[in-house]
Amino acid sequence: MSALVAAEPAVRPEPMRSEAAAPMPRPAVNPGLAALRLFLRNPSGLLGSLILIGLLFAALAGPHLYGVDPFEIVGAPFQPPGGDPLLGTDYLGQDILAALLQGGRATLLVGFSAALITVVIGVTFGALAGFFGGRVDAALMKVTEFFQVLPTLLFAMVLVTLFGQRIAITTIAIGIVSWPPTARLTRAEFLRLRGLDFVKAARAAGAGPLYLIGRVILPNAAPPIVVSATLAIGTAVLFEGALSFLGLGDPNVMSWGLMIGQNRAYALEAWWTVLLPGAAIFLAVLGVSLVGDAVNDAVNPRLRKRS
Amino acid sequence: MDPVLAVEDLTVTLTRPDGPVPVLERLSFSVEAGRTVALVGESGCGKSMTALAIMGLLPEGFARTDGRIRLAGEDIAAAQPSRLRALRGSALSMIFQEPMTALNPVYTVGDQIAEALRLHQRLGRRAALERALAMLRAVQIPAAERRLHAYPHELSGGMRQRVMIAMALACRPKLLIADEPTTALDVTVQAQVFDLLKALQDEMGTAIVLITHDLGAVADIADTVAVLYAGRCIEQGDTRSVMRAPQHPYTRGLMGCTPHLRLGAAADAGTGPLREIPGLVPPLGRRPAICAFADRCGRADATCLDNPQPPLAEAGPARAVACWHPEARAA
Numbered sequence: 001m002s003a004l005v006a007a008e009p010a011v012r013p014e015p016m017r018s019e020a021a022a023p024m025p026r027p028a029v030n031p032g033l034a035a036l037r038l039f040l041r042n043p044s045g046l047l048g049s050l051i052l053i054g055l056l057f058a059a060l061a062g063p064h065l066y067g068v069d070p071f072e073i074v075g076a077p078f079q080p081p082g083g084d085p086l087l088g089t090d091y092l093g094q095d096i097l098a099a100l101l102q103g104g105r106a107t108l109l110v111g112f113s114a115a116l117i118t119v120v121i122g123v124t125f126g127a128l129a130g131f132f133g134g135r136v137d138a139a140l141m142k143v144t145e146f147f148q149v150l151p152t153l154l155f156a157m158v159l160v161t162l163f164g165q166r167i168a169i170t171t172i173a174i175g176i177v178s179w180p181p182t183a184r185l186t187r188a189e190f191l192r193l194r195g196l197d198f199v200k201a202a203r204a205a206g207a208g209p210l211y212l213i214g215r216v217i218l219p220n221a222a223p224p225i226v227v228s229a230t231l232a233i234g235t236a237v238l239f240e241g242a243l244s245f246l247g248l249g250d251p252n253v254m255s256w257g258l259m260i261g262q263n264r265a266y267a268l269e270a271w272w273t274v275l276l277p278g279a280a281i282f283l284a285v286l287g288v289s290l291v292g293d294a295v296n297d298a299v300n301p302r303l304r305k306r307s
Numbered sequence: 308m309d310p311v312l313a314v315e316d317l318t319v320t321l322t323r324p325d326g327p328v329p330v331l332e333r334l335s336f337s338v339e340a341g342r343t344v345a346l347v348g349e350s351g352c353g354k355s356m357t358a359l360a361i362m363g364l365l366p367e368g369f370a371r372t373d374g375r376i377r378l379a380g381e382d383i384a385a386a387q388p389s390r391l392r393a394l395r396g397s398a399l400s401m402i403f404q405e406p407m408t409a410l411n412p413v414y415t416v417g418d419q420i421a422e423a424l425r426l427h428q429r430l431g432r433r434a435a436l437e438r439a440l441a442m443l444r445a446v447q448i449p450a451a452e453r454r455l456h457a458y459p460h461e462l463s464g465g466m467r468q469r470v471m472i473a474m475a476l477a478c479r480p481k482l483l484i485a486d487e488p489t490t491a492l493d494v495t496v497q498a499q500v501f502d503l504l505k506a507l508q509d510e511m512g513t514a515i516v517l518i519t520h521d522l523g524a525v526a527d528i529a530d531t532v533a534v535l536y537a538g539r540c541i542e543q544g545d546t547r548s549v550m551r552a553p554q555h556p557y558t559r560g561l562m563g564c565t566p567h568l569r570l571g572a573a574a575d576a577g578t579g580p581l582r583e584i585p586g587l588v589p590p591l592g593r594r595p596a597i598c599a600f601a602d603r604c605g606r607a608d609a610t611c612l613d614n615p616q617p618p619l620a621e622a623g624p625a626r627a628v629a630c631w632h633p634e635a636r637a638a
Contacts (some may be wrong), residue, residue: 068423133367160588204362204403205474206396208389215422219413 038298055280059104061254068098070254087304089272090263099254100280107237108284110171114236117175119229122182123218130182130190131213132171141187148180153242158280160248167250182228189221200295230292233239234285242283256280310337311379311481311514312399313360318373319353319360321591326591327539328592330356330369331538335619338531340481341508343515345546346527347522347561351588353538358484360384361516362401363391379481397427399482400475404490406467416470417443417455423477429535442473446503450477465496470504476507483508489524497521501528518635522565526550534558537589537599540619544626554622554633557600560584598631606632 039045068074073093074085081088087097129140159173193199194217200218237256242258243249245264256277263273319331331353334629338344346354359365361376363383376384378399383391403409411419420442421435430438436455442449446469459467468488475483485504489497505528508515517529525532525546533543534555542555553559563582586603589595601607610631619627 125480197403197405198411199476200364201403201409201471202399202411203364204392204395204401206392206426208392213424216411220411 002197004222015294020180023025024050035298039294041298044290045298048287048290048292048294049282052291055104055284055287056108058101059108062104063098064103066101068095070094070099070102072098078266080274081268081272081276086271087276089268090259091270092262094275096259096276099259100256103254103256103277104280104284105121106167106250106253107240107257107281109300110174110240110255111154111233111237111284111288113171114174114178114239115232116227117172118182118232118236119225121175122228123186123225125179126183126186126188127190127218127221130187131194131209131217133194137171137187138210140183144180147177148184150177152177153239156239156243157246157248160243165248165250167253167255170240170243170249174236174243178232178235178239182232185224185228186221190217190222193217193220197267227292227296230295232300233288237281237284237288309380310339310377312516313337314357314361314374315377315379316374317357317376317384319356319365319369320372321369323368323592327372329538329594330591331360333618334533334535334540335374336531336533336540336543338482338514338516340499340514341512342530343353343508343517345517345519345525345529345532346535347520347525348369349520349561349588351537351590352535354535355486357535358401358486358516358536360517361484362386362395362399362484376628378561393427396423396480397478398480399484400478400480401484401486402468402471402475402488404487406464406471406491410467410473412459415456415458416462420470420474420477424472425427427478438477439473442477443470445476445507446470446473448473450607460635464492468492468500472503472507472538476511476513479511480513482514482516484518486518487520489519489521497524504528518559518601522550522562534561537594539599539616539629541600541630542626542628542638543619544623550621552634554626554628555600555605555630556604556632556634557584559634560603598629608632 068085068176074095075089075093077089077091077093079085079089079093081096083093083129083214085097087095087100090096090099094240125140125144129144156177159176161167163169163173172251190213199212199216202212207216207245240249240255241257241260244255245261249255249258249261251258259277263270267274315335317331317334320327321328321330325332326546334353334357336344336346344356348354350609356365356369359369360371363386365371371384371604375382375385379392380579383394386394410416414422417436417439420439421430421432424430424438425432440451442456443454445624448454448466448469454462454466459470462470468491472488488504489500492500501524504515507513517525519525522612529546531544532546532549533540534549534557535541536557539541542549542558544551549558550562553562560582564584584603589599594599596615597613598604598611601611614631617629617631619629622633
């Protein structure tokens with residue numbers, strides 16, 4: 001016993017200061033860097049980020065570099081790609097390449113913002129319901145069900161019609177109609193995790209409810225939520241497309257959905273007018289899905305052993 | 308000396324649709340600084356419920372309906388939730404049975420030990436990590452510097468339990484509750500963990516409530532022992548004297564169930580077959596008012612079956628037993 005006490009003075013607070021003089025051992029690799037490396041080593045992560053970076057670059061810098069107003073009529077309608085406007089013109093004679101570049105901004109902005117709204121509302125509802133259970137759970141889940149039983153597209157259309165066809169309204173409408181699945185997923189994860197030993201141990205160590213929700217349970221619930229968030233980006237992009245296709249987008253802001261919507265009557269004669277923006281939407285959704293998958297693999301320490 | 312923990316008449320009740328069900332009945336024990344009290348008994352006797360009641364972490368439906376729990380004089384059973392949170396992890400902490408699942412899989416063990424220090428002692432990240440490293444060394448984890456940044460899944464069961472001990476003791480609590488801390492571990496590791504607990508206790512003066520069915524460990528490290536049966540304390544006293552001369556037939560039966568290793572000359576002294584106690588602990592809600600052990604007891608007679616269970620009664624120096632027919636005290 002005395003040997004132990006002599007060998008381990010570090011438990012007493014006083015000698016701790018001398019201990020502090022010694023350099024702290026650093027982790028062999030920074031965990032953040034390790035996750036990043038793992039992410040980039042994953043082929044789908046690399047491919048997904050290349051796609052997304054490419055699309056973001058095109059949307060942010062493209063309009064400046066190309067310099068053509070997408071609403072300007074540059075020539076005869078329905079010119080096929082490969083001619084003077086590189087990707088042809090649409091039913092009004094507007095430059096499709098210019099519209100794709102400019103439209104990417106709105107579409108991606110709506111996608112990311114709406115997904116953010118979805119995740120914030122969904123995780124908040126799900127976490128509170130799953131953690132507290134009982135009446136809180138019952139009340140929050142009733143609200144969730146209320147939103148869930150409404151036909152999403154119809155509800156979003158009503159919101160946009162009521163509050164105006166503006167891009168901010170579209171974004172909020174998409175966020176409001178699409179959070180229930182995220183809330184359910186988060187709730188299920190919290191219900192599963194809250195009874196586990198390490199949560200009890202954290203309680204026994206004096207953690208309060210907010211700490212338990214945010215620091216103990218949420219990180220463990222993160223992988224499926226991250227995946228669902230990336231899926232939400234894809235869904236939001238598609239949703240924006242659907243609303244614009246139905247003529248409920250913001251007519252003053254070029255977006256990929258708007259392009260498809262305006263040209264849909266001529267899809268058979270001038271396929272490029274709808275196929276090109278359609279392909280852009282496809283690429284964006286594919287990109288975020290690949291990235292989401294890779295992020296999930298990289299941030300989950302239990303899966304790290306794979307590398 | 309004032310006890311660190313004094314449990315007085317602790318009664319815990321489970322509320323069921325068909326009425327309240329007693330879980331713990333008028334349980335009393337206390338433990339002083341640097342001492343260890345062992346709670347023993349079969350599964351379902353209320354040992355873990357006692358631990359959770361002291362921590363103020365009873366599961367939904369269970370509630371303390373009577374009695375006091377004093378931690379250094381303060382009645383923590385009546386404390387505000389915020390006060391209780393401040394005490395948990397700093398003045399009283401708990402080690403759980405399953406080291407495999409009691410650590411958070413997404414944080415390194417260093418971060419987890421440091422977290423308690425940051426919560427309770429408002430240490431900075433660096434200072435807390437340094438203390439965490441010191442704690443890892445104190446629980447004798449080899450290559451502590453490397454383990455500090457290890458995730459729980461990278462450690463063995465014994466090491467994880469050491470980490471749990473390090474977490475529990477990081478804030479130098481007055482009271483440590485160890486709920487079957489070694490059940491999930493190898494026998495050799497069990498002995499190491501008990502030795503470690505004892506060594507740290509000697510150094511920090513922590514009072515320990517040890518919940519276990521390992522009577523060997525009880526004999527080894529507990530100063531006093533309380534035997535629980537069906538939510539009632541049926542015998543308590545000084546460990547040596549209880550172990551040497553158990554007075555309640557249940558205690559005697561428990562000890563008969565413990566294998567003794569006899570070697571050399573002692574091997575010839577007759578190793579009878581391991582005995583068992585017939586029957587099961589009566590489940591919650593089916594506990595009679597009479598001695599709950601009566602239907603498993605070889606000594607039960609009309610007195611036992613017709614009268615409510617006797618309260619714990621003085622039975623020698625620092626001994627108490629709740630039985631109509633206690634075994635005669637060993638000469």
